[in-house]
Amino acid sequence: MADEAAFQFLHNEVIQYIYKSAESGETENGRHIAKLENMGFRVGQGLIERLTKDTARFKDELDIMKFVCKDFWTCVFKKQIDNLRTNHQGIYVLQDNKFRLLSQLSAGKQYLEHAPKYLSFSCGLVRGALSSLGVKSIVTAEVSIMPACKTSREVLIKKSN
Amino acid sequence: MADEAAFQFLHNEVIQYIYKSAESGETENGRHIAKLENMGFRVGQGLIERLTKDTARFKDELDIMKFVCKDFWTCVFKKQIDNLRTNHQGIYVLQDNKFRLLSQLSAGKQYLEHAPKYLSFSCGLVRGALSSLGVKSIVTAEVSIMPACKTSREVLIKKSN
Numbered sequence: 001m002a003d004e005a006a007f008q009f010l011h012n013e014v015i016q017y018i019y020k021s022a023e024s025g026e027t028e029n030g031r032h033i034a035k036l037e038n039m040g041f042r043v044g045q046g047l048i049e050r051l052t053k054d055t056a057r058f059k060d061e062l063d064i065m066k067f068v069c070k071d072f073w074t075c076v077f078k079k080q081i082d083n084l085r086t087n088h089q090g091i092y093v094l095q096d097n098k099f100r101l102l103s104q105l106s107a108g109k110q111y112l113e114h115a116p117k118y119l120s121f122s123c124g125l126v127r128g129a130l131s132s133l134g135v136k137s138i139v140t141a142e143v144s145i146m147p148a149c150k151t152s153r154e155v156l157i158k159k160s161n
Numbered sequence: 162m163a164d165e166a167a168f169q170f171l172h173n174e175v176i177q178y179i180y181k182s183a184e185s186g187e188t189e190n191g192r193h194i195a196k197l198e199n200m201g202f203r204v205g206q207g208l209i210e211r212l213t214k215d216t217a218r219f220k221d222e223l224d225i226m227k228f229v230c231k232d233f234w235t236c237v238f239k240k241q242i243d244n245l246r247t248n249h250q251g252i253y254v255l256q257d258n259k260f261r262l263l264s265q266l267s268a269g270k271q272y273l274e275h276a277p278k279y280l281s282f283s284c285g286l287v288r289g290a291l292s293s294l295g296v297k298s299i300v301t302a303e304v305s306i307m308p309a310c311k312t313s314r315e316v317l318i319k320k321s322n
Contacts, residue, residue: 005211006237007168009204014175017200039178043170050166076167 004078004100011101014039015117033120040124041131048129051075064133065092072129077101094126102143115143165239165261172262175200176278194281201285202292209290212236225294226253233290238262255287263304276304 018032051071058064069081073096083095101118105111119141127139179193212232219225230242234257244256262279266272280302288300 004167005208006165006204007171009207010168010171010175010200012207013200013204014171014178017175017179017196035178039171039174043167043174046170047166 007076008100008104011121012104014121019117033116036117036120037124037127040121040126041128042124043121044125044128044130045132046128047075047125048072048132052133058133061090061135062086064130064135065094068126068129069094076125112143116141119143168237169261169265172282173265175282180278194277197278197281198285198288201282201287202289203285204282205286205289205291206293207289208236208286209233209293213294219294222251222296223247225291225296226255229287229290230255237286273304277302280304 015036018035052067055067058067065084065086069084073079073081073094077096077100079096079098079100081094082097083093085093085095099122101122102115105114105118123139123141127137130137130139176197179196213228216228219228226245226247230245234240234242234255238257238261240257240259240261242255243258244254246254246256260283262283263276266275266279284300284302288298291298291300
């Protein structure tokens with residue numbers, strides 16, 4: 001519970017720091033997102049290097065994605081990805097029904113517009129991890145916030161060539 | 162091992178981000194340190210709130226310090242403080258012989274000058290935690306890097322009125 005809290009709180013501070021440091025116009029917002037994404041990219045690279053130092057060589061791309069869903073996701077978010085789907089042509093959809101970095105946001109649609117700030121770091125994380133494993137990717141995230149009576153949120157991460 | 166790595170890597174990225182964003186003159190350096198310290202302060206506040214939500218009321222200041230050394234330190238750094246000393250007049254010395262956020266730095270005196278960057282966040286952490294528990298403090302850190310044959314490093318955190 002409190003174990004991954006340090007990471008969560010630091011993540012929130014970083015977002016606030018980056019957003020506070022300048023105006024928040026439309027272009028500025030894009031630049032902030034890019035900064036967060038880059039930060040995530042480098043953290044993802046570092047983490048995957050450490051996690052894979054003793055693992056066997058991966059068979060194929062799907063094998064890599066499974067590793068990201070299990071070991072990598074657990075290392076960062078203390079839980080596995082709930083659902084991995086693929087079209088076997090290079091598109092992967094990773095679904096986390098209780099994404100930690102969003103679970104502090106109030107449920108409902110009220111804060112939906114702020115979601116991208118809280119997702120770009122994680123998109124970078126996955127892109128960095130995949131990049132270090134030799135998989136070039138584009139990672140995007142989608143949130144579909146459930147009605148307030150359900151507290152689970154979905155995060156879909158898509159990787160495409 | 163890899164469990165707290167996400168926090169470590171993110172911490173490093175934050176330092177690099179803050180230092181990259183501007184020149185590193187003498188005054189600038191002080192401002193960066195202050196920014197990192199402030200970030201730590203808010204993270205410390207958030208963490209201690211979460212950690213103490215079910216604990217009994219603390220007896221006294223020493224009781225609070227013990228909680229910081231055990232539960233709080235373990236939550237962030239996955240280990241306890243190795244040694245807590247006090248003069249019973251408001252000065253506390255917390256010693257960590259293997260401080261995680263420095264363990265990535267090479268041993269020896271070569272990088273000693275860079276240590277403050279890697280300590281100010283943690284000073285803020287402790288100050289924030291203590292502040293939320295009603296203890297106003299000044300937290301400073303000292304590093305005495307051991308000869309290269311010993312890999313342990315010491316971090317002393319002093320709290321004084």
